[in-house]
Structures are given as C-alpha cells and as structure tokens.
Amino acid sequence: MSGAGEAAGLGVGDEVEVEVGRVAHGGHCVARHEGQVLFVRHALPEERVRARVTEIGAGSRFVRADAVEVLGPSPDRVTPPCPWAGPDRCGGCDLQHVALPRQRALKAEVVAEQMQRLAGLTVDVGVEPVPGADDGLGWRTRVEFSVRDDGVAGLRKHRSHEIVAVDRCRIAAPGVTACEVTARGWPGHEAVDAVAPSVGEPVVVPVPSDPVPDVRERVVASWLSAAAGATVAFDREFTVSARGFWQVHPGAAATFLAAAMAGLDVRPGERALDLYSGVGLFAAALGESVGPRGQVVAVEADAAAVAQATAGLADLPWVLPVQARVDDAFGVPRPTRGGPRRRTGRPRRPTRSPLLPATADVVVLDPPRVGAGTGVVRAVAALGARAIAYVACDPAALARDTAALVAAGYRLESLRAFDAFPMTHHVECVAHFVPSAP
Ligand SMILES: C[S@@+](CC[C@H](N)C(=O)[O-])C[C@H]1O[C@@H](n2cnc3c(N)ncnc32)[C@H](O)[C@@H]1O
Incomplete structure (x- = not known):
C-alpha cells in the first residue's frame, strides 16, 4: 500500500x-x-x-x-519570456512555455471538455483575444506580492507558501512595475498589493496596515450597444477599493460587458437582475438599457462595493444596489460544509429578501470562482427570465451551473470564451441561456 x-x-x-x-x-x-x-x-x-x-x-x-x-x-x-517561469519557480503562470495561439487552443479544449463532462453538452468554442497586451505580457493591473519573514516581497511558488524573490512580474502592467514593490523591504507585512488603475497614479497597499488606508481605484469602462434598436452607450468611471473586485486585464471589463449585453438585447421598460454585481458594471449597462420605466436590482455581498455602486449609479435611480449574499437574498440555504448544518443539525434557511422581485425579464450572473451553485441557479430559473447571461471565470463551475440551468428548463444558446489571463491557464466565458420551451 x-x-x-x-x-x-x-x-x-x-x-x-x-x-x-x-x-x-x-x-x-x-x-x-x-x-x-x-x-x-x-x-x-x-x-x-x-x-x-x-x-x-x-x-x-x-x-x-x-x-x-x-x-x-x-x-x-517557446522559450518562456519570463525568467521566473518554470519548474520550482514562480507559480503565477502555467503557460509561458506555450506559443500564444496554442495557449488559446488549449483553453478552448478545456472549456469544451468541462462542458461535455459536467453538463453533457458538446460545444464548439474558440478562445478570443482581449484587446490590449497583444504579446500576452504587461496586462495584469493588480498584483498581490507576498512578503517573506525577512521583509522581501515576491511571488509564491505553485501550491506552496514559499516566496520567490522575483525582480518583477512580466505579466504585470507597466503601472504595477513602476511601483517597484520588489525593490523595497516590507518588514512586518504579509503582502503588498500594487494596482494600476485606468485613471490616476498607481496605488500601493501594504497588508496588513494600521490604519488600513482607504485607497480607491478609479477605473473606466466604455460600452456601446445598438440592441433593441436604440443606441445606448457609456464611458463611465467606477470607483473600486484597491483590494475590491475589478477585472485585472485592462480590456476585460468592456469586453465582457459588450459580450453579455449583446446576447441579452435588453429593452426599455424591462426588469433586470445583476447578481454578484461588484461596483455595478453590468447594473450600469442594464440601467441605461431599461431606462426610467424599467428596474434593475443589483445584489452584491461586499459592503464597500455596494456603497460604491450606490454612489456611482446615483444618476440611474431605477437601479437598486442591494447588499446581500445572493443565496441569502433568494432564501436559499448556504453551502453546509463546516457551516450551520453541522452545528445545529438543520440547514439555516434565510428569508427571501423583499427587495428581490418575483420575476425578471433578464438576469446577469457573474459569480466568483465557485460558481452560483444549484440552489441559486434554481432560484434564478424560477424568475422566468427570457434571457440569462452567465459570466464565468471557472469553466468547471460554469459547466456545473449549466447542468443545473438545463435541468431547471433553460438551454445554452451561445458560449464565448476570452483570453483575459494570457500565460496562465485561466479563461473567462460568457454564456447565454434562454428557456428551452418558448
Ligand atoms: C467575479 S466578481 C464580479 C463583479 C462584477 N460583476 C464586475 O464585473 O465587476 C464576483 C463578485 O461577487 C461577490 N460575491 C462573492 N460571493 C458572493 C455571494 N455569495 N453573494 C453575493 N456576492 C458575492 C464578490 O464580492 C465580487 O464582487
């Protein structure tokens, strides 16, 4: 044995x-x-x-x-462009040794394999480049450097706490590199975030810090749509906490927004839900599209992001940012591993939020890596939306949730995949679902 x-x-x-x-x-x-x-x-x-x-x-x-x-x-x-990539070195990139077109082909195979294995669906998907950083380098606008006990900042090895003292990260955006985090000592800190916003100077956030600096990042997303016969557009600035969520590739937010909205064809007067809404990227576009006769409810767990969405979307008063976990808001029990079921013997079933409408015309879901989960997917399907856009950073989670959506009466209408994380194995998908019986 x-x-x-x-x-x-x-x-x-x-x-x-x-x-x-x-x-x-x-x-x-x-x-x-x-x-x-x-x-x-x-x-x-x-x-x-x-x-x-x-x-x-x-x-x-x-x-x-x-x-x-x-x-x-x-x-x-190919020869990895980064000297820190390879066995027993920095664990950040998995594919530096692969020519960029083949990286995308490999990611397409992974998406197709996950959809086949976990959702039983055969899909033909290509991985599209995201505008900017054409050589796959210099795109990462947020990097969390880890700090060793001796105060040296670096990047972790794969599946290890060991920190490699890199000179710089080759996939980091120029603004991150300009912060020169690895050239300085950081005694007493666990990590240092370097952020290159699209507006203003790069930001450095040592972690932990006392007091914690209230550093904000300003990011701009542009969007133009001619859906539903009317042209709607914005060039909107969002404020994000430096340690809050925003897509790390500078072209990603606008690309995913355009892809998600194109498949929804949102009409004036409709009711929309933006689930896992962050600072309100999709809620803003949904709000512009439904107009003052419509309604958008945006659900996000992070209080700072909800506050930023509330302030940032104040010009669209028919958009309502709600601070809640999505499962709690739907009255769906939380996942039980290590949770309430073990302590009480019964799952905790929260009450459905009165702020969530009983029905919706369109829904956007953009969950974290674990996906939405079967309970949330069933609750979303029960809204009876005519179209659902699912933005996914993990193809396995997307495939599991696809299986749940199909079981709940929806079919996969389209699937696109984007290379928003070149040199790494990560891939972003945007899927659209419609009711299987019209
Ligand atoms: C992939 S991000 C998407 C954010 C936003 N849609 C965007 O594009 O900027 C996922 C978001 O879900 C939030 N989140 C994580 N778990 C959650 C939960 N159970 N309920 C609600 N929000 C959650 C995170 O704080 C994060 O803002």
Missing part, C-alpha cells in the same frame, strides 16, 4: 519519462506511468518529457509532477 508520499511506487522527487497526453483543467497535461495518472505542469500534449513528482494527490489516485527536461518538444513550445 502506498503512503502519503508515494503512489504506485512513485514518491515525491522521483523522475520518470512519460508521453504527455491531453491538457486538463488547472494548467497541466495528463500522462501515465505504469497505470499511474500524472498531472504534469510545464509540458505540452504529445511531448516526451522527464517528469519529477512534486506531490501525491488525494487518495494516491494521481500524482502532480513538473516537466524538468523536454526530450521531444512540441512545435508550439
């Missing part, structure tokens, strides 16, 4: 030669050695590599490994 540090004879640190198979979700490819599954980072499909085992997976069902020597390279292999 294999122990915690070995699987089928393989132990951490062992090296084996393997033929690399398909890409898998999470930034690695699948290989096999004597029946043992290996998830190999820094490799490409159809390569032959020497893989070094880095971790034995749960139940010894798989092992994690790094390609430490390439014996038969793929034609799509």
Whole structure:
C-alpha cells in the first residue's frame, strides 16, 4: 500500500519519462506511468518529457509532477519570456512555455471538455483575444506580492507558501512595475498589493496596515450597444477599493460587458437582475438599457462595493444596489460544509429578501470562482427570465451551473470564451441561456 508520499511506487522527487497526453483543467497535461495518472505542469500534449513528482494527490489516485527536461518538444513550445517561469519557480503562470495561439487552443479544449463532462453538452468554442497586451505580457493591473519573514516581497511558488524573490512580474502592467514593490523591504507585512488603475497614479497597499488606508481605484469602462434598436452607450468611471473586485486585464471589463449585453438585447421598460454585481458594471449597462420605466436590482455581498455602486449609479435611480449574499437574498440555504448544518443539525434557511422581485425579464450572473451553485441557479430559473447571461471565470463551475440551468428548463444558446489571463491557464466565458420551451 502506498503512503502519503508515494503512489504506485512513485514518491515525491522521483523522475520518470512519460508521453504527455491531453491538457486538463488547472494548467497541466495528463500522462501515465505504469497505470499511474500524472498531472504534469510545464509540458505540452504529445511531448516526451522527464517528469519529477512534486506531490501525491488525494487518495494516491494521481500524482502532480513538473516537466524538468523536454526530450521531444512540441512545435508550439517557446522559450518562456519570463525568467521566473518554470519548474520550482514562480507559480503565477502555467503557460509561458506555450506559443500564444496554442495557449488559446488549449483553453478552448478545456472549456469544451468541462462542458461535455459536467453538463453533457458538446460545444464548439474558440478562445478570443482581449484587446490590449497583444504579446500576452504587461496586462495584469493588480498584483498581490507576498512578503517573506525577512521583509522581501515576491511571488509564491505553485501550491506552496514559499516566496520567490522575483525582480518583477512580466505579466504585470507597466503601472504595477513602476511601483517597484520588489525593490523595497516590507518588514512586518504579509503582502503588498500594487494596482494600476485606468485613471490616476498607481496605488500601493501594504497588508496588513494600521490604519488600513482607504485607497480607491478609479477605473473606466466604455460600452456601446445598438440592441433593441436604440443606441445606448457609456464611458463611465467606477470607483473600486484597491483590494475590491475589478477585472485585472485592462480590456476585460468592456469586453465582457459588450459580450453579455449583446446576447441579452435588453429593452426599455424591462426588469433586470445583476447578481454578484461588484461596483455595478453590468447594473450600469442594464440601467441605461431599461431606462426610467424599467428596474434593475443589483445584489452584491461586499459592503464597500455596494456603497460604491450606490454612489456611482446615483444618476440611474431605477437601479437598486442591494447588499446581500445572493443565496441569502433568494432564501436559499448556504453551502453546509463546516457551516450551520453541522452545528445545529438543520440547514439555516434565510428569508427571501423583499427587495428581490418575483420575476425578471433578464438576469446577469457573474459569480466568483465557485460558481452560483444549484440552489441559486434554481432560484434564478424560477424568475422566468427570457434571457440569462452567465459570466464565468471557472469553466468547471460554469459547466456545473449549466447542468443545473438545463435541468431547471433553460438551454445554452451561445458560449464565448476570452483570453483575459494570457500565460496562465485561466479563461473567462460568457454564456447565454434562454428557456428551452418558448
Ligand atoms: C467575479 S466578481 C464580479 C463583479 C462584477 N460583476 C464586475 O464585473 O465587476 C464576483 C463578485 O461577487 C461577490 N460575491 C462573492 N460571493 C458572493 C455571494 N455569495 N453573494 C453575493 N456576492 C458575492 C464578490 O464580492 C465580487 O464582487
């Protein structure tokens, strides 16, 4: 029987030669050695590599490994533009060794595979570039640097607390690099955020800080739509806390907004919901589109973001930002792991918020990485919306929620995917759903 540090004879640190198979979700490819599954980072499909085992997976069902020597390279292999990328180095990027077009092709395979496996749907999706940073570098407008006990700031290794003292991050935006976080000492801090807003000077936020600085970021999103026969547009400035949520790629917010709104075709006078609304990016566009005869309810858990949405959308008084967890607002029990069910024996069922309408014409969902979950998806479906836009940063969560939406009477009408995180395995999707029975 294999122990915690070995699987089928393989132990951490062992090296084996393997033929690399398909890409898998999470930034690695699948290989096999004597029946043992290996998830190999820094490799490409159809390569032959020497893989070094880095971790034995749960139940010894798989092992994690790094390609430490390439014996038969793929034609799509390139020299990583960042000297800190590679086995046992910075863990931020998974795909620096892959030509950009192949990075996108691999991400498309992952999206299709997740939709097939978790939703039973066959989709044909390409991954589209996001405008800006055409070489895949210099796009990341927010970077959280970790700080070692000796005060040196750097970036973490993959699945490790170890911090690599990089000189700079090659995917960081010029404004982040200009902060020179790694050139300074940060004794007494756990982390340092560097943020390059689209308006104003870059911002540095040491964490923790006493007192915590109330640093705000100003970001601009442009949007133009000719949906429903009327042209609506904005070039709107949003205020975001420096540690609050905003898309990190400078072209992402406008790209996702245009993609989500194009599929909704929102009409004046309609009722819309923006769930997981942040500072109100989608709520603003929905508000412009429904006009004063319509209504938008935007639900977001983070109090600072809701306050910023309330102030920022004051010119659209028919948009109502609501501070609540989306599951609480719908009266759906929260996920139970480690939660109330264990302590009380009964799930806590919150009361449905009276601020949520019973029906809606259109819904935008933009949940965090875990997705919305079956309870929320069912509650959304019960609104009877004629169209739903789902913006997803994790294709597995999107696929699980797609399965729940299909079971609740919707069908996937369209799916687009965007390369908003070049050099990493991350990919953003925008999906549209309509009722399966008109
Ligand atoms: C991917 S972000 C999207 C934000 C916004 N739609 C945007 O594009 O800027 C997800 C948002 O969901 C919020 N959030 C996380 N869990 C939540 C929950 N259970 N209920 C409501 N909001 C939540 C986060 O604070 C974050 O603002």
